[in-house]
Structure formats: structure tokens, C-alpha cells
Amino acid sequence: MSAQGDCEFLVKRARELVSEDPWAAKAWLITAxxxxxxxxxxxxxxxxxxxxxxxxASAGRLLYDMFVNFPEQPAVWREITVITQALRSDCQDKHAQFLRGLFETLPGRVQCEMLLKATEQCFNTLEKAEMLLLLLRRFPESVVQHGVSLGETLLDAETIEDLESPVNCFRKLFVCDVLPLIINNPDMRLPANLLYKYMHKAAEFYIGYVTRGPSADSPLQGSQEGGVGLKSPGALRGSQRYVIDGLTEKSSLVPEPWERLLEILAIVGARCEWKGDKGSRSYVEILQRMKELCRYLPSLEGETLSCCRSQVVTxxxxxxxxxxxxxxxxVQPMLFQAHNTPGAVPWILLEDLCCAYSEAELERSSKHVHKKRKLGDGREKTMSSDDEDSSGKGRGRHILVSKADMPGWADMLDSFRTARESWDLLHSHEALETGGFL
Structure with a gap:
């Protein structure tokens, strides 16, 4: 019998015994x-x-031996693929936990090499990025080598796919998962223009995410709860779930988007050595700081002016x-899906015509309007509008609303005031007009 025939016989014999006597089967294989x-x-x-x-433990040792001695065998890569899928998933069943434990038994060097080679086996851009992200999270030292290239791959992918909205699977993976690893790694040396580019990409995603509307152009999944009728669009929209195309519902969820954006802003500011930057703060405090900084703009020039301008504009x-x-x-709570509240009622802003037309124009338009007024003795007298009592002019212009009917009115006015002040500040200096949001 040939050597190959002997091997096949020993393996076949072990398979026959494994269900009846696993230890005997194991002995046959050890001999083989x-x-x-x-x-x-x-x-x-x-x-x-x-x-x-x-x-x-024993399965991990055998997998390690096969990976080292038979790295080109398809069966080995099928096993590695199953293990890496378990590592990337949130499944908590017994088998998935076993596969994760098996991977943990491997030496760190082998884990890193296995993940890198598994990444090379992926042809789908998103799957490849998720695999490489798994490597970056487990081995932070690899961020220096692979972090920026992974980020650029994701940004290039959304360009190749010609995705119109920044709220897509590639941008989400970059902004929420890859970018924090890059900018928080102290060994990364990133130029200012790249940091501004990444800041811009993050702002596009987070702002696009919070301002998404409950419309057909976003993949929405609505679930109508019991007791909600067809004439209750507010309650129905409140139960809708947002799913980014290419991701699961859970992966599409982005908690605290404004706070995350503020954290990125603080880190970028520290790396770019912004003037007077004190780390994370509220958006209102940031605006006040920018007002103070703008006072020095006329006296700045060159690179200092460019850096300060970018800081203020951003x-x-x-x-x-x-x-x-x-x-x-x-004002319009149903406009944004992320903010809509069941039963919320929109507010309507009415314009007072006296703000659009001066009192003089109103008086000119109302002069010499002749009316016939019946006197007490039955006679009629023609009177001009100038003869009428003008004490009632402007009466009824104001609509009074109880504060109880408008909860949060003070915060709403503060938000409007802050938005107006921000707009005015952006147009307060010629240098800011040409700065642009990098």
C-alpha cells in the first residue's frame, strides 16, 4: 500500500471510531x-x-500548526473565515464564543498575520475594511501603517460608487470607527490639510445623519404599533427605524452625533495647535471664543492668518x-427623523407687515378713503379716513401665546440667536469670506 493510501486508511478508520470511541479515533490520528x-x-x-x-486549547494548537505549515490550503482559510466572521459579529451563542476563544489561544503575532492575510482574501471593499478594522482595534500599533490607507480606501469607495449622500456605509465606517483610531493614536503624524479634510468629512456625515428626513430617499423601515391609526402620521414616523444601505440596523445607529463631532473638533484643534484651544466644550462656548479670536484677525498675516482663519471658519x-x-x-419637529416626537405640532412664523412697510407708506395708502357715515338725525356725511380715530392703528398685530403652550421657548430663542450670531461672525471679516469650510 502506498503512503497516500496508508494516510487515507488511517483517517478513514479514525472517522469510523469518532462517534463510538473518540479517544480511540484520536489515538489512530496521533499514530498517523x-x-x-x-x-x-x-x-x-x-x-x-x-x-x-x-x-x-487543543483546537487552537492544531489550527496554529496548520496555519504555519499549510498556509495555502483552502480548508484552512475556510476555518479562518468562519473565525473572523465570529470576531466581527455580535452573536453571543455558544459556538461563536468558542470560535473567539479559539482565536485568543493563538500567539499575538499569529493573530496579526492571520488577520492581515484574511484581509487579502476579501474582495468586497466593505468586508475588507471591516476585517482591517478588526486588526487595527486589536493591534493599535498597526494603525500607523494601515490607518490612513484604510481611511482613504473608504473615501475612495464612496466616490467610485458615486454615492450622493455622505450618510453611507463607507463614510459611516470611516467617521465612526477608523477616524477615532487615527486621530487618537499619539504616534500618528498627520498634516493640517489632512486633518481639516477628515474634519470636513466627519461634519458632513454627522450633520447629514441628524438632519435626515423621513422620506423615501432614505432606506426606512416603518413599524406601526398597536393603537396607531392611519391618520396618525406623527406616531407612525416616531416608530420608524433608519438603516444605512449596506449595514445592519444596529450598525446604522450613531449615538450622540453632535457630541462625537465635538470630540473630533477638539482633537483636531489640539493637533493643529489652534490658538486658545482648551479642548472639548459646548458649541456656544466655542462661538464666544471665536468672537474673541476675530478681534485679532486684522493684525495677522501669512501662515498665522491662514491657520486662525481656518480655525474660526471651521x-x-x-x-x-x-x-x-x-x-x-x-419649530418644525417632524422635519428631521432623528428629532421627531410623536404628537408634536409645528410652529409657524408669521411676518408682521409693519416690518416690511413703514408707517408712512401705510398712512399714504389709507389716506383719502371716503366713507359715508350715517348721523344721528338720519342724514349721511361723507368722511375721509383722515378724520377717523387713529388710536386703533396697529391693534391686533401681536399674537399672544402662553408659555405653557410652548415648552422650551427660551432654548428655541437662544438657538436662533446663536445661529444668527454665527452667521454674522462668518461675514464680519473679509478674510473669513474667502476662508471656506475646509
Whole structure:
């Protein structure tokens, strides 16, 4: 009998015994491996028995041996693919936990190499990015080598796919997962223009995310709860869930988007050495700081002016968007899906005509309007509008609303005031007009 025939016989014999006497099957395979240490089928059969029995340590050792000695075998990569899928998923069943534990038994160097090679096996951009992200999270030292390239790959992918909205799977993965790893790594040395670019991309995503509307152009999944009738659009919209195309519902959720954007702003400011930057603060405080900084703009020039201008434009623009969002959300709560409240009623802003036309124009338009008024003795007298009592002019212009009927009115006015101040600040200096939001 040939060597290959011997190996096949030993493996077949072990398979026959594994259900009746697993220890005997294991003994057969140990003997086979001793006789034929270079045979892959023997080692793979040993691994299969240990894996099916969920013996973590022994299965991990055998997987390590196969990865080192038989790295080109398709069966090895099928096993690695199953393990990496378990690492990327949130599944908490027993088998998934076993696979994660099996991976943890491998030496760190082998884990890193395995994830890198598994990344090379992926052809789908999103899957490849998720695999590489798994590597970056487990081995922070690899961020320096792979972080920026992964980020650029994701940004290029959304360009290639010609995605119109910044709220897409590639941008979400970049902004929420990859970018924090890049900018929080102290060993990363990033130029200012790249930091501004990433800041801009993050702002586009987060602002687009919070201002998304309950419309058909976004993949919405509505669920109508019991007791909600067809004539209750507010309650129905309140139960809608937002899913970014290419991601799961859970992966599409972005908690505290404005706070996350503020954190990125603080880190970018620290890396760019912004003037007077004191780290994370509220958007209102940032605006006040930018007002103070603008006083020095006329005296600055060159690189200092460029840096200061970029700081003011970036910070003030974000303050403008934040306050405008809060104001519009209060006035028109159903406009944004992220902010809609069941049963909320929109407010309507009415324009007082006296603001559009002067009193003089109103008086000219009302002069010499002749009317016939009946006197007490039955006679009629023609009178001009000039003869009428003008004490009632302007009466009824104001609509009085109880504060109890308009909760949060003070915050709404503060948001409007902050938005207006931000807009005015952006147009207060010629240098800011040409600065642009980088």
C-alpha cells in the first residue's frame, strides 16, 4: 500500500471510531501524524475532532500548526473565515464564543498575520475594511501603517460608487470607527490639510445623519404599533427605524452625533495647535471664543492668518449648523427623523407687515378713503379716513401665546440667536469670506 493510501486508511478508520470511541479515533490520528507529519489531511482531521468537541486549547494548537505549515490550503482559510466572521459579529451563542476563544489561544503575532492575510482574501471593499478594522482595534500599533490607507480606501469607495449622500456605509465606517483610531493614536503624524479634510468629512456625515428626513430617499423601515391609526402620521414616523444601505440596523445607529463631532473638533484643534484651544466644550462656548479670536484677525498675516482663519471658519460653521438644527427641530419637529416626537405640532412664523412697510407708506395708502357715515338725525356725511380715530392703528398685530403652550421657548430663542450670531461672525471679516469650510 502506498503512503497516500496508508494516510487515507488511517483517517478513514479514525472517522469510523469518532462517534463510538473518540479517544480511540484520536489515538489512530496521533499514530498517523507520527508516521506522516507532512500530511495535511491527518492534521485537519485531528483539528476537526477537537473543534467539534469544542476543546479550545487543543483546537487552537492544531489550527496554529496548520496555519504555519499549510498556509495555502483552502480548508484552512475556510476555518479562518468562519473565525473572523465570529470576531466581527455580535452573536453571543455558544459556538461563536468558542470560535473567539479559539482565536485568543493563538500567539499575538499569529493573530496579526492571520488577520492581515484574511484581509487579502476579501474582495468586497466593505468586508475588507471591516476585517482591517478588526486588526487595527486589536493591534493599535498597526494603525500607523494601515490607518490612513484604510481611511482613504473608504473615501475612495464612496466616490467610485458615486454615492450622493455622505450618510453611507463607507463614510459611516470611516467617521465612526477608523477616524477615532487615527486621530487618537499619539504616534500618528498627520498634516493640517489632512486633518481639516477628515474634519470636513466627519461634519458632513454627522450633520447629514441628524438632519435626515423621513422620506423615501432614505432606506426606512416603518413599524406601526398597536393603537396607531392611519391618520396618525406623527406616531407612525416616531416608530420608524433608519438603516444605512449596506449595514445592519444596529450598525446604522450613531449615538450622540453632535457630541462625537465635538470630540473630533477638539482633537483636531489640539493637533493643529489652534490658538486658545482648551479642548472639548459646548458649541456656544466655542462661538464666544471665536468672537474673541476675530478681534485679532486684522493684525495677522501669512501662515498665522491662514491657520486662525481656518480655525474660526471651521468652529463657527459647526456652531451655526448645531444651533440652526436645534432651532428648526423646535419649530418644525417632524422635519428631521432623528428629532421627531410623536404628537408634536409645528410652529409657524408669521411676518408682521409693519416690518416690511413703514408707517408712512401705510398712512399714504389709507389716506383719502371716503366713507359715508350715517348721523344721528338720519342724514349721511361723507368722511375721509383722515378724520377717523387713529388710536386703533396697529391693534391686533401681536399674537399672544402662553408659555405653557410652548415648552422650551427660551432654548428655541437662544438657538436662533446663536445661529444668527454665527452667521454674522462668518461675514464680519473679509478674510473669513474667502476662508471656506475646509
Amino acid at each position: 501524524r507520527t508516521l506522516y507529519p507532512a500530511d495535511f489531511n491527518i492534521q485537519y482531521e485531528m483539528y476537526t475532532i477537537e473543534r467539534n468537541a469544542e476543546r479550545t 468652529c463657527t460653521t459647526l456652531a451655526l449648523f448645531h444651533s440652526a438644527y436645534l432651532y428648526v427641530s423646535a
